[in-house]
Amino acid sequence: MQIILLSGGSGKRLWPLSNDVRSKQFIKFFKTEDGGHESMVQRMYNGIKRVIPDADITVATGKSQASSLMNQLGESVEICVEPARRDTFPAIALAAAFLKYVKNIDEEEAVVVCPVDPYVEDDYFEAIRRIGEAVIENGANITLMGIKPTYPSEKYGYIVPREDGTVESFKEKPDLEGAKALLQKNALWNGGVFGFKLGYMIGKTHEFIDYKDFTDLKARYDSLTKISIDYAVVEKEQNIRVISFDGDWMDVGTWKTLTDVMEEHSVGNVHFDDTCENTHVINEIDVPILAMGLKNVVVAASADGIIVADKNQSSYMKPYVDKIEGPVMYAEKSWGSYRVLDIEDAGMTVKVTLMPGHSMNYHSHERRDEIWTVIEGEGVAIVDGKNREVGIGDTIFLPKGCKHTIKATTLLKVMEVQVGTDIDVKDKIKHEL
Template structure:
């Protein structure tokens, strides 16, 4: 199976756990069978591998999410990186060119496209395999998955099929309706449009070449910033007559708000939390090293992270976006390809960060013009390189790098350091990257 997972979105609706760097699909909130926590993208990727261990999985995403994807899924997953946001048609066109020119996928092979973060069970991925097989054998150019509605939702578009058969031609598409109109659509046999569809690779490449002047993946990548923003629906679906829809009746949820996310949680808390006996339908997600105590609360979600604290009625939590838009606060936690960092303290001329490097990973070899840095190793072992000199490091060691000094650190085991930056102009843009000489 060739599957493209669309990974977009900004971190507003699940603030404070999500931010401009960490979108909702990277929040580790679900328990695995062995008791560990996994994110939506990890859950979906694991489910795909359970159904098809040889599947070609490509994640279409922005540059800002690449580090988090590598951190959570490893280095082997395919990534089609959008140089900038240009909506779903350019993203899918770029991913299609990536599959052909980088991964060597034949134009006759089917490709399934779906969001990266649905909350589903294994039968959904069985259905995706069926969808791909249908795209390969059908006379239709596009085959969509239509999800049987469980209630008259105002959040989704609707697909109205011509017949109630498991696979049908499509009569029409409807935009997101009011609840009353959604009820009318459902009475006509309408299905939710969950943004899941399949096609033969050559079909989308032909459509892309018809709308964009490019030769191959590298050429399209280089021209990406010049492309118009346009959705796949507007660019392709609305102009295609040969479309079929395949029904899916299994569980499918879009966990886009705190209200829907807490419904899917398998416990009332992630992180340290206490509830007294008067609490009802209260959920806590706590990423801080501090306890949260809840008393006498009902239908409340509490979320605490280095970026802030949310205490909200669950229904009202759907309306946090305009309030989050008013916040001007730097990102306090982020995952990188080599590990993660958490900002501990911000002063006028200093910044203190806890850095965690995964075993076998390292930072870029880099320098700064306007700040000095001190590394205090608090756990693990590794090797630091400062201006070409290698230092073995372990818990208790302290290293100092002055402005202009080239430096990096390599983790032999999980390595945790406290980094203190000193300077009058501390900002993320003060960084020069270099190739690391062969020292070890």
């Protein structure tokens, strides 16, 4: 069975932990059994691996997320990178082409596409397996996951099933009265999960898009129409069935819904007094947070900023966050992470963490010198072609124009002081090593 995990989106609804480069699925909110924390994408990926061990997972994502995915899921994760931002149909078409033309998956094999961002338990992964099995057995072209609704919500799509499991109709985001009427008809929420045989989707993609193979489709990806799979395929398909899922399923797109599913009231260095109620504090920075006498409040602190909000009010953050400008202060990359510690007119100080065996790109800058000081671990610095072994306390001066990289032998931490005017992430020229 093939799973295509859709890891899309980015945005600021969970600011300051989500931002332009860090989608909510990468934030480590959830407690693991070993006492650590995992992100939504780790939870989803590991859950599928655990419950459906024979499933092959491919993550379909944009290029801005590939690095974070490798950081969190490991280098060996199969990623199908969309060269541009389109909607779910182009993304699924590309992933399907990847499975057929690159991985040589048989067209009779079941594929289940699912979003990465609902909060679910293991029974959800079992439902995914049932959908994969149903794809082979039930003869339908598309098998959907219908979520048993818990209340008449206006924000989901509704699937009205017949008794035999086929689908009578769809209704996207009804009003409250409409939602109530749909619940009377045993309608199910559309969980965004689609099961089909690989050949079916390959056929659909060739119907819509004139392409030869994966490489060809990728090359013309830029020019594809933005359209969701619901509009492009599902709404037009007659031979469609739905499998009902009534376990825990929650859209955790806001601080309020997210904190509802957190097992702990805090993550990170956090202290509460005895009078806090229904208050959650997520602290990603080094200094302690003390919360006293708060009711229904969420506090979140990251290198980018701090929000302190009444949980209900936090849903209305977008216009306020849009006004807050500033560079991205923290990012996870395939090779490790970086964090901006200080910004001055003529300089910036960045802490770079490299995972063992990894290195950054070989690159140079036109408008800044850099001074590296190794503060943890060992590695090899390469400056204008010359190798030099470095360890704690070693400094490397990198004048404007010099080509440089550093490779981590062990976990390596480097304090990088950038000095120059017009310091900008775009001032970076990559070179072949």
